[in-house]
Amino acid sequence: MTPLVEVKNLSFEYPQGIILNQIDFTVGPGEIFCLLGPNGCGKTTLIDCVLGWLKPCAGQVLINGTPLLNMPAKKVARNMAYVPQVHEKTFPYLVKDIVLMGRASFIGPFRTPSPEDEAIAERSLAMVGIARLKDRPYTQLSGGECQLVMVARALAQNAPLIIMDEPTAHLDYRHELIIMETIAELTKQNGLSVLMATHIPNHCFYFENQGIATRAALIKEQRIIAMGKPSEVLTEHNLNELYSIHTRILDYPMDDGGNLKQVLPISTVKP
Amino acid sequence: MVFGVSSTKKPVMILVFIAAPILIILLSLLIGRYPVDISSAVEILWCRITMQPCLIEDIYQTVVWDIRLPRAILGAMVGGCLAVSGAAFQGLFRNPLVNSGILGVSSGAGFGAALSIILFHQTAVTYTFAFGFGILAVTLSYLISRVYNATPTIMLVLGGVIVSSVFSALISLVKYLADPLDELPAIVFWLMGSLASARFSDIMIAGIPMLIGTAGLFLFRWRINVLSMGDREAHTLGINTTINKGIIIACATLATAGAVCVSGIIGWVGLVIPHIGRMIVGNDNKILIPVSFSLGAAFLVIVDDFGRILTGSEIPLGILTALIGAPFFVYLLKKTKGGGW
Numbered sequence: 317m318t319p320l321v322e323v324k325n326l327s328f329e330y331p332q333g334i335i336l337n338q339i340d341f342t343v344g345p346g347e348i349f350c351l352l353g354p355n356g357c358g359k360t361t362l363i364d365c366v367l368g369w370l371k372p373c374a375g376q377v378l379i380n381g382t383p384l385l386n387m388p389a390k391k392v393a394r395n396m397a398y399v400p401q402v403h404e405k406t407f408p409y410l411v412k413d414i415v416l417m418g419r420a421s422f423i424g425p426f427r428t429p430s431p432e433d434e435a436i437a438e439r440s441l442a443m444v445g446i447a448r449l450k451d452r453p454y455t456q457l458s459g460g461e462c463q464l465v466m467v468a469r470a471l472a473q474n475a476p477l478i479i480m481d482e483p484t485a486h487l488d489y490r491h492e493l494i495i496m497e498t499i500a501e502l503t504k505q506n507g508l509s510v511l512m513a514t515h516i517p518n519h520c521f522y523f524e525n526q527g528i529a530t531r532a533a534l535i536k537e538q539r540i541i542a543m544g545k546p547s548e549v550l551t552e553h554n555l556n557e558l559y560s561i562h563t564r565i566l567d568y569p570m571d572d573g574g575n576l577k578q579v580l581p582i583s584t585v586k587p
Numbered sequence: 588m589v590f591g592v593s594s595t596k597k598p599v600m601i602l603v604f605i606a607a608p609i610l611i612i613l614l615s616l617l618i619g620r621y622p623v624d625i626s627s628a629v630e631i632l633w634c635r636i637t638m639q640p641c642l643i644e645d646i647y648q649t650v651v652w653d654i655r656l657p658r659a660i661l662g663a664m665v666g667g668c669l670a671v672s673g674a675a676f677q678g679l680f681r682n683p684l685v686n687s688g689i690l691g692v693s694s695g696a697g698f699g700a701a702l703s704i705i706l707f708h709q710t711a712v713t714y715t716f717a718f719g720f721g722i723l724a725v726t727l728s729y730l731i732s733r734v735y736n737a738t739p740t741i742m743l744v745l746g747g748v749i750v751s752s753v754f755s756a757l758i759s760l761v762k763y764l765a766d767p768l769d770e771l772p773a774i775v776f777w778l779m780g781s782l783a784s785a786r787f788s789d790i791m792i793a794g795i796p797m798l799i800g801t802a803g804l805f806l807f808r809w810r811i812n813v814l815s816m817g818d819r820e821a822h823t824l825g826i827n828t829t830i831n832k833g834i835i836i837a838c839a840t841l842a843t844a845g846a847v848c849v850s851g852i853i854g855w856v857g858l859v860i861p862h863i864g865r866m867i868v869g870n871d872n873k874i875l876i877p878v879s880f881s882l883g884a885a886f887l888v889i890v891d892d893f894g895r896i897l898t899g900s901e902i903p904l905g906i907l908t909a910l911i912g913a914p915f916f917v918y919l920l921k922k923t924k925g926g927g928w
Contacts, residue, residue: 421825
């Protein structure tokens with residue numbers, strides 16, 4: 317089966333220095349792929365390269381087997397949707413107007429959304445459980461609600477892959493969990509794939525604990541230093557290597573017979 | 588939203604926004620130094636359109652058909668174009684404080700007009716120069732913004748600021764060199780904006796870019812929503828940002844340059860009319876663009892009517908748009924509590 321995204325030997329550099337060095341990974345159908353790494357390790361740059369927003373200096377990105385370079389934006393949008401880390405709000409659009417924009421790649425240049433597009437937008441809002449907000453100006457929503465609107469917009473794109481850049485940054489405890497549950501639900505119910513950057517190793521365990529095919533890539537100093545199932549790569553040793561922190565990995569038996577794995581941070585490694 | 592638009596009221600709203608500017612144009616045929624009653628105005632229009640001989644005195648025919656009608660139509664087109672381009676630029680630049688002159692079209696056109704006034708003393712040349720320099724100014728702003736081989740919004744705005752200030756300086760230079768007895772007043776009057784010289788021929792010439800620009804913005808109106816999400820998000824939503832931005836800038840510039848070259852510089856409309864539209868129908872450009880045209884058209888014709896009747900001599904439009912528009916805008920702000928900002 318062709319992977320949805322295949323990153324091959326990708327390098328990226330700014331005049332100031334190398335950001336990414338020979339990155340290789342694939343994201344398959346129905347899989348959640350997490351990028352972990354300290355601030356400034358190049359996660360967002362890597363995501364921008366996969367989105368086609370930045371052009372890699374070497375190597376390439378294949379979308380469904382087709383090179384991303386020079387692929388028209390419309391075609392890219394039909395293959396992957398994007399949930400930004402911070403969405404800068406400008407005009408007080410209504411929530412349903414925002415979600416409708418997810419249909420842009422299906423709406424010709426001289427056209428406006430059709431009733432069918434509106435139905436898809438409403439369905440996307442219902443899928444993330446915020447259908448009640450559709451007529452509200454999205455500038456009046458809380459950070460968590462707004463993030464759900466962004467996820468709904470991505471769903472309206474009907475793409476097999478959603479790319480998220482720290483989707484739970486700045487969210488409160490409950491909304492963080494709501495977003496995580498939504499992602500898990502979408503992967504399980506709709507067979508979506510997710511490529512996400514995150515700062516929280518426990519996110520990877522959360523998906524794995526749910527029985528979803530999950531992989532994590534640990535990025536440090538421009539390279540992937542470890543990649544694989546969370547329970548295999550998120551070890552005390554690797555986390556020490558990645559973040560210079562001491563941790564304990566807890567393994568807690570659940571009532572339903574499963575195991576709940578969690579990372580518990582203990583202390584930073586003093587230089 | 589003040590008049591919250593429900594889906595059942597939608598056809599009524601559309602009708603109101605189409606009918607309002609037309610009614611105002613017709614009303615303004617009656618107002619002025621020579622009062623004309625409705626029946627004679629209608630008769631004159633009817634006779635002229637059907638090419639029949641008319642029994643009404645010639646002077647009234649000239650006043651209604653050759654002076655007031657072209658002036659009102661041109662006023663409506665200019666107002667509509669400025670408002671629509673303003674709304675489009677606000678969406679494109681993701682900034683509600685932007686107006687139709689952000690990329691320098693007004694100062695470019697002003698310089699072109701001033702230059703032709705001191706060089707040629709001919710109205711027709713003034714139109715061409717104003718239009719040409721307006722387009723030139725925007726082209727320069729666009730090229731400046733491309734130094735990074737892309738068109739980031741902030742660079743476009745900076746390019747506009749740079750080009751505007753250069754052309755403003757050039758306008759001052761031309762004023763300084765102009766003959767203070769006849770050329771300087773002509774330049775100053777042009778810069779204050781006026782529709783006093785409007786003829787049907789003006790509508791025919793300047794109407795072409797205005798129509799093309801407005802039609803383009805109307806067709807692309809929904810894409811402005813997507814572009815207002817910012818370059819990166821618009822790209823991932825499936826829009827080629829460079830091409831779409833270029834098209835919208837080109838259309839808005841054609842519309843504004845067409846308007847400015849016949850009317851002179853009229854401020855306020857391109858900034859505030861879109862806001863009034865936002866308060867009434869919300870921010871979805873699918874609705875906002877046509878509504879802005881309607882509001883801008885109605886507003887400028889009304890203001891021009893005031894300019895004709897308030898005093899014995901005409902008050903330049905650029906002065907009145909703000910003097911009449913500002914209190915109205917404050918009233919709307921209070922009434923709608925800012926429309927969700």
